[in-house]
Amino acid sequence: MLCERCNKKNVCMLRPSNKMKLCKECFIESFEDDVHITILKKNMFNKNDNICIGVSGGKDSSVLTHILVNIKKKYNYQWNLFLLAIDEGIKGYRDDSLKIVYKIQKIYNLPLQVLKFKNIFSYTMDDVVKYIGKKNNCTVCGVFRRQALEKGALLFNATKLVTGHNADDLAETILMNMCRGDIHKLSKNVNDVDSFFICSPYTNVSLFNVLGINANQIIQKNKNNLDQHDNITDNIHTQSEIKFDCENVSLCDGHKSRYKKGLTWGNFENGTNTADTCTNTGIGTNTGIGTNTGIGTNTGIGTNTGIGTNTGIGTDTCNVDNTVNQKNVNTANFVKCNGNTNCCNNKEDTTSKENILFIPRLKPLMWSYEKEIVLYAFYLQLDYFSTECTYSPNSFRGTLRSFIKDIENINSQFILNIIHSAEFFYFNPKNKKSLQICIKCGAYTSNQICKACIIVEGLQNYTDNSFLYANKKSKKNKKKIPIEYEKGKA
């Protein structure tokens, strides 16, 4: 029996999505074509995009990396690809999968960066589970991971962030949100460009120059020492020479001392921006976006002191000396920093404010079935790590995953049906929440404080698990009348 596509070679498989009988090469080609069509239809990438690929070492991200590299070569796009991995700190799961990530980096020769939860949020997932138990921890992991991805993407100065979510994942999410009644997430249309999840707004190159986290340096270093497994914190620690563009010494002083401590989120102590005067979180900034720094602190470069007003570009609040106890002024103008105005702003960047500020999160594999991804990886002998997360069997999503598999057995078209349904949802537009900026860390959020900050706070002052549901309305306490059943009946 000959392949239906090329009519030359023998059939070796039945394609799950459309039941075509194909040979191996035709399947690989048609799968890649489908992904390419997805990219084109959704206008995912522009020319010269800096694309940051979120890799976990699993099948989806390995396949995604491979396909993007191939497509780039085949059609000669001018993209720049970077790899970003997040270490949640789950023993026996993440540390193994990171080995695959390093392999991938070697094979494709792409710059890699690994961010750890421990450094960003000061908790690993294992710690978190010790606090909140084995249920409901997917929430925390998901929120943290997304924020970590966003922050990592910024370090690469990326313009797009891609992840390996496939059609099954999307269908699961939709059903899960429906079962949970999460209108807010459902009304973010899958199709809607406006509702791409948006990363923190400081994609300011000079910001990083000031802080010494220079994306180019990372890339350079990675190219030279592919074996060195660099963590961003290690990067800073080992860097003896920190390149500053800013002439404002006091500002830099604060940073230097912070570097001695290591790059931690949360409040800093012993710096010029001290804990009591700033609510400091953001990447390396002393105050992050939109945070109120209280009295007299500097909010760092390109950040503001109001909530949601400044978005990072072209604003500054540096005062002349930039020391503690000097009032910050949100001028929404260019910085009046002592010395170089270059340090705080990249003037060219202010032209198209919107474009720079948002890093859309894209999923090129979003219409590809999981089965086909596995087959693709199998045929091409791609390396990937295939063990489940140790905490996943108890999750709500787990029940939905098995349900989706059952649905797929009846007819594989149903998964695309679900995605199609979600694209055409229509909820009351008044309910749509607009994005604000987290007061603490500057990430985009639909409430005042982003969920990651809420979780970190909840863990720091741990009493019970209510902070996980902090944003939901509290249920009225229904007085329950206990009814005892007699033994042997009902």
Add this chain to the structure above:
Amino acid sequence: MCQVGEDYGEPAPGEPSPAPRPSREQKCVKCKEAQPVVVIRAGDAFCRDCFKAFYVHKFRAMLGKNRLIFPGEKVLLAWSGGPSSSSMVWQVLEGLSQDSAKRLRFVPGVIFVDEGAAFGKSLEERSKTLAEVKPILQATGLPWHVVALEEVFSLPPSVLRCSAQEPAGSEGAYKAAVDSFLQQQHVLGAGGGPGPTQGKEQPPQPRPDPQSLAGPPAAAQTGALSQLFCSVRTLTAKEELLQTLRTHLILHMARAHGYSKVMTGDSCTRLAIKLMTNLALGRGAFLAWDTGFSDERHGDVVVVRPMRDHTLKEVAFYNRLFSVPSVFTPAVDTKAPEKASIHRLMEAFILRLQTQFPSTVSTVYRTSEKLVKAPRDGPAAGDSSPCCLLCMCALDVDAADSATAFGAQTSSRLSQMQSSTPLTETQTPSGPCCSSGVGRVLGCGQGACRREDPQACIEEQLCYSCRVNMKDLGLGLAGDPGLSD
């Protein structure tokens, strides 16, 4: 588990396990005096009278909150014999009786659709069912109709035409609407139609449908119907087809006999399952119409769901406690295994989830309440935007950048394989052979459309989910009512 009332399409609940007897002095949650006999949700124990009041109140509140039923209006109750619709009919009867507070003031009729031919029941079985059904219908005292599903073949093609919609009135306009309606009735009432004040009086007509009295419908039609259903490849598509045909038939009967509203007995649980099933079938755009309180896409006849708030458990308890008569009629998926169709699978899934997370059904119900009907693009007239042929909803196929394109791609590839004639691309519905606009499908033979390829022409006029179903129909297309050339 201990979900006593869960109805899986089996006979009306026979012997539910006895209500848990409290070991201590537990009183009814509401009146705090009588002994409770029934537990609805954890912790809500009701006595018999309070439960009845609670149940009836829900029904009335649902009707009253959405002020759609005008006094004196003719309303058709779609009765399938199952517990929910029986309960609904019972509620309506009780509401009409002279001694109830705030008497219901519309004029109901009952319709029963005999679907035996769709799943190959023999004539004797069907007449046995009819024999059970008729006494109940007669006992209601309302004008009743029994229709066989075969009559769907004799429907005029006009049923597929989307008639002009009445503009949705705002709240304040209710009274004005009622006034204008009554005026209309007065005008028509002189012409011999039933007046607005005839509550239980039987109008001289319509009698039970003469066809069902005269005996089973023509064998040819029965054969055609069973052939149609046999040619459907999957159980999912069968159920969808059955629903579509049944809806069209009921609507046609409603129009023929002057009913302006149809009430169906979908309960909360069933609607939650229906919502999720429709999600999996690709009907996300139409969820508000499929599961909302009112469904006015058919234009002049509005489908209303007053039992929306009642869970199946409450329905079953009520039927048991107050002896509501119902008839068991096996459906197309009775005793089908769990994996046979998406409907069965979703039902099992939701009910299983409900045992683990008891708030699942109510959460999904609340979500469905928040669904808002998407505004129609373009000017107000419903005729300007194309509607799906089968389900009458505005087309949701967007070839540009959605998953539909993928589905369409695969389908066009498939049909390319099957029929080697060059197809009009289903991906690009730009000026195809058939003019857009519903009701002109029969004119498909004109123009440049090739007769060998009616399938693609028809597909273009269908919404996404109807296209998906159509794929499973295959060669049975010719038997589809209104589409026969």
